[in-house]
Amino acid sequence: MNQLTGACIIGQSGGPTAVINASAQGVIQTALKAECITRVLGAAHGIKGVLDDKLYDMAQEDAAELDLLQYTPSSALGSCRYKLADPDVDDTDYKRILEIFKKYDVRYFFYNGGNDSMDTCNKISKYMQKVGYECRIMGVPKTIDNDLNGTDHCPGFASAAKYIATSCAEVWQDAHVYDTGMITVIEIMGRHAGWLAGSAGLAALTGCGPDLVYLPEVDFNMEQFLADVKAIYEKKGKCMVAVSEGIHYADGTFVSEAKTSATDGFGHAQLGGLAAMLAEIVKKETGAKVRGIELSLLQRCGSHLASRTDVTEAWKAGAAAVEAAVAGNTDKMVAFQCTRDENGYKCETVLQPLDIVANFEKKVPREWINEAGNSIEQPFIDYVLPLIQGEANCPTENSLPRFARLKKVLTTSM
């Protein structure tokens, strides 16, 4: 084993999830135990914390508070959406990162995020290789969007999926309470991939699922959509629709942004989001009572409804990143390799080159969506269902969430 001794930095980046802190916990707790890791530093707001020399000394935190990270939504160290330049064009940031790495003798760098964050991680990795600074760099996956390449699924996705399916089932009950007509449009996150919107379809397992589900993998057609809704509404007197925020027309225009559409009269100046807009259009077309519901931030921070499977896997992804780096690996992202068969569901961590992960969006296979493009097929359910199993059982105080309270003690150079 190639022993490398030095400090480590853990950074969180991109949109938060219900379990990204479980991954941070996995990294921090494993790193604190690793003999070759001399200090565990948490970057304030991801790579910005490195650039700004704003690093927290994680050894100062109470162990009990670190344990609570797995139940705490959002990014406890702070996040950022900072894009590093192409180092061939402008290497200012890279020089600064190297300076900070040298200042604290950083030999391990763990970056927890989605597509853009893996791109950041990849660029830093390649730069450090180029300048010959020995540092083991590992990506830890995270994204509710579930669109990272090279991994069966991403930590964070399952908890959001569970929140969405449960909420859809509950709203279904509410939306079916009167004997008068009612159409409900639920807007779900996922700009380019329909993993989350499709997960609304899991609610069908409770007997209370949406009638129609629209994913961005299929071009949206407003006339067909209205025909779909009307057909169900006329038959049942109710209709519940789940739509991805990322549905778009064939020309690529997002439905949410289209001021005028192919079909006249659908254009709207709007304050609300897609759900409100579609609700208004459906109302005009059908005359029915319509309600638009946007799950908004709730779906990505609902840790009280997190999947235990997701929490556990997120922690393992963090721990595996440290173990792999200590064992000599670098320039990789931890990924999941899973089997779903008669023996149940199994998930192992593997390593993928950062190159193949960065800047690629994994979409829902077309054959997992029905031909009409308004519902999901069984393989989608078989894929997602194992991931949402188990309850997180978040600790409470006064029957309200007890989140981790970190001291965030800024570190000094020695």
Added chain:
Amino acid sequence: MNQLTGACIIGQSGGPTAVINASAQGVIQTALKAECITRVLGAAHGIKGVLDDKLYDMAQEDAAELDLLQYTPSSALGSCRYKLADPDVDDTDYKRILEIFKKYDVRYFFYNGGNDSMDTCNKISKYMQKVGYECRIMGVPKTIDNDLNGTDHCPGFASAAKYIATSCAEVWQDAHVYDTGMITVIEIMGRHAGWLAGSAGLAALTGCGPDLVYLPEVDFNMEQFLADVKAIYEKKGKCMVAVSEGIHYADGTFVSEAKTSATDGFGHAQLGGLAAMLAEIVKKETGAKVRGIELSLLQRCGSHLASRTDVTEAWKAGAAAVEAAVAGNTDKMVAFQCTRDENGYKCETVLQPLDIVANFEKKVPREWINEAGNSIEQPFIDYVLPLIQGEANCPTENSLPRFARLKKVLTTSM
């Protein structure tokens, strides 16, 4: 004891809650055991089911499914928003109700709902007295709005309050993740009373509460609101606001409906609700990134996050109604009488005349709101906190909610 033998009808009315079915369960299970109650009939969609002679035979239901009612949001028998006429003006409906009562020998009538439903219940009670038809009529309280008179609180309120406080705490975490400015506006139900919006303030107990809370009990002033938000945003770089959907200007106009306001330029034709509208106004005023979130139906059907105290009390309210009626009481609503002192929280059921309950909206006392009208005071917290205690622990199947599945067998006259 004045023994009265005959059938009973249970009806659910008004907007659903997370626990109204727990009350129905309390009524049904207690009534099925009562010797003097010959049949237990569930009215399809409240009083409309009586008028339409659409009654379910509750004895046909599986006991295990009835047990699941306490975990099932919305109104399992169906609800309605049907307003009975003044019987002195038009007694058609009352005659029809009497006809149905006679047809099935109904001697017990339990009506589960909020203000309007207690009005319905009261009118039927007075009519039956007037025509000399012996029938014991009991109201069972329900409303997330918590605005019923004569009771410490209403079943359904606490679970919504818990959902709101928990969701606000989670969203707070999400909204504070970046080191860039962010203002969040969360819209909460409650058209005339601020019990629910005020409950957002409970999130402060987690360390993650809204900075500002606006209730409809205080006249809204847009300029003051913008000044409040700006002051906090300038100080913290973040601001989280909870608003009741029912906030209104001094002249009574709802802010959500005002196309033009006292301050020019605030008028908006809108598709989204109040949160989207306020977010847009705040964005224009501050230039900050702003997000409007409407908790919508989610807050009233979130049974996965129901308060155990609420579920238990809701069941007891239903059971107490049957017990009181069997014991000879009529023309009453079951109410809660509570103590909160050094010995903790205690809740007893008592009976209140329907007259004093119907058509009166109980507001949040002005002194429970701070002087500036933008936050709640400690007495509000002391009042609500005991009500949200405990987890419902809803049963799941595939880690998704397992709701009650009723057969709903329509009854025949004999």
